[in-house]
Amino acid sequence: MNWSAEAEAKLKEVPFFVRPAVRKRIEALAGESGRDGIDLAFFEEAKARFGQK
Numbered sequence: 001m002n003w004s005a006e007a008e009a010k011l012k013e014v015p016f017f018v019r020p021a022v023r024k025r026i027e028a029l030a031g032e033s034g035r036d037g038i039d040l041a042f043f044e045e046a047k048a049r050f051g052q053k
Contacts, residue, residue: 001027005040029049
């Protein structure tokens with residue numbers, strides 16, 4: 001799954017111990033949506049779906 005530089009930077013703000021799980025959940029959500037990449041807008045949308053600000 002391709003991540004934009006902006007989305008990757010936001011992912012690095014997530015605590016390291018949960019980062020792999022967050023990456024997997026966002027990639028799974030993107031796959032279900034038929035996306036082949038993750039940009040900042042999708043990252044923020046996914047975070048909102050998970051109940052994160």
